[in-house]
Amino acid sequence: MKRRDFALTLPVLATLSHLPAFAQSRRDAVVMGMTLEPPGLDPTTGAAAAIGEVVHYNILETLTKINSDGSVTPLLAERWEVSPDLRTYTFYLRKGVKFSNGEPFNAATVKYAFERAAGEKSTNKDKRNFSSMESVRVIDDHTVVIINKEPDPDFLFYMGQATAVIVEPKSADTNATKPVGTGPYVLGNWAKGSSITLQASPSYRAAKALKIRRATFRFISDPAAQVAAVLSGDVDAFPRVTPRGAAQFKANPRLQTLVSGSRAKTVLAINNAKKPLNDVRVRRAISMAIDRKAVISGAGDGFGVPIGSHYVPGAAGYIDTTGVNPYNVEKAKALLKEAGITTPLELSLVLPPPPYARQGGEVIVAQLAKIGITAKVQNVEWAQWLANTYGGPKNYDLTIISHVEPFDLDNFTKPEYYWGYNNPKFKELYARIKTTANPAERNQLLGEAQKMLADDAVLAWLYQPQWVTVARKGLQGLWKDMPIFVNDLSALGWG
DSSP: OOOOOOOOOHHHHHHHTTSOOOSOOSTTEEEEEESSOOSOSOTTTOOOHHHHHHHBTTTBOOSEEEOTTSOEEESSEEEEEEOTTSOEEEEEEOSSOBOTTSOBOOHHHHHHHHHHHHSTTOOOTTHHHHHTEEEEEEEETTEEEEEESSOOTTHHHHTTSGGGOOOOTTTGGGTTTSOOOSSSEEEEEEETTTEEEEEEOTTOTTGGGOSOOEEEEEEOOSHHHHHHHHHHTSOSEEEEEOGGGHHHHHHOTTEEEEEEOBOOEEEEEEOTTSTTTTSHHHHHHHHHTOOHHHHHHHHHTTOEEEOSSSOOTTSTTOOOOTTTSOOOHHHHHHHHHHTTOOSSEEEEEEEOSSHHHHHHHHHHHHHHHTTTEEEEEEEOOHHHIIIIIISTTOOOSEEEEEEOOSSOGGGGGOTTSTTOOOOHHHHHHHHHHHTOOOHHHHHHHHHHHHHHHHHHTOSEEEEEEOEEEEEETTEEOOOSSBSSOOOOGGGOEEO
16 A cells, blocks of 8 residues: 655654644644555445445435444434334435435435345445345335345344445446545545545535535554654544554643444454364364463554454443453464374464554464464555455465454355355354344344354454544544444534
8 A cells, every 4th residue: 555654763753742733724624544545435345444434424325324322313314114023114215315416316226226235246245234135115206115034123223334325326336436425525536545535515415514624534554654643733633543652642732532442353364264274173272372462462552352252342242252262372282283283384364454463463473383383474455455365265364354343243154255154053043143123032142143153263353442533632523432434524523
């Protein structure tokens, strides 16, 4: 990833904190920092979370809106009705809404967007949510009825995620470079490798209420450069900034610092389809070789909570599974021996650009070495990771990545997913979870699912990240917690 060189020595960093800020030159503008540049701007065709960080709720909108506290409220749908069996959802749509190219938003566009997402050529990472729709019926211009094949207690939440944005038929195929939506902003400029600028949309239904008229996202992947950009005032806000600068940020009277909870899971993903990683004893050995607290210190600068399965504290139905594969070097060695592994065992460790992956990789390499596993590091750019690890040939043994979606247990029902897990018992259990409406019963099943994944050591789960957001004092409307990755510009304003 191209970026401007912000690498500075520590003495220079210290002096920067005393300099005036220049980023926010107008009271209706904001400069936001981002770690990764999105590979495109269409969240219905690309899996990268960075796409939604730019366009979700800003350019492209959904029927429902997920809020900082995880609640769901109306957006393009003014209200809805849900059948008692949780299969039929009737959405009553906002009237007078237009896309930025002048085309009307109506029930027909909702039907088009969802049938496109479910289509044979769809690359939507949540395609299953749409292919599980039995029908999408247009009642009139402002009423659409969706009947799902099975009950889905999380359906309204899914309809607020970036993968469920409503696209306009004439422009849908070019949204990756020229996104057209119903949101408060339009694409102004994309300087590849440097920044993306959004401008207030003159056709937005509440354009006069927008306090921020222009927003620039600057891409800064290097942790030291992130700290420098904040302290120098080159950015007004940096959601999910490197936590290594937290102490400096908190000590600076010009800045406000928020530490947010998340639904993210940072994991050491394991390619279950490759030998010898298809042996559960080998995967358990890898998990037991890892001291999660040391990883949190090295990868997250101490901001994180250990997890033992693909679920986090605070989520409904969470159980503590960190004791299933606890840190135990001697037992890990014994498991490798039991599996017939001759050490040293050489495995590839693919690391995408985020600091948590690169920094965490150093810790993981050292820990695996203690049980006779030699992890050969391959540093790759984000596009390479998406093409060759997440997709395509899946050329990897191990990789460090943070899964930020709140409800993504269904990925363990997909044998073709990049970690290659195939367990019919889990598929059956997950089907029961999805069709159980009673919250208490559902939470019990969720606990069983977490335990099954931990027992199978599908991944080596590391920690639940805690995100640090830093901004100039006076910038209001920043999200406190982050159930999904968005930068809701319409909520921001200078106080």
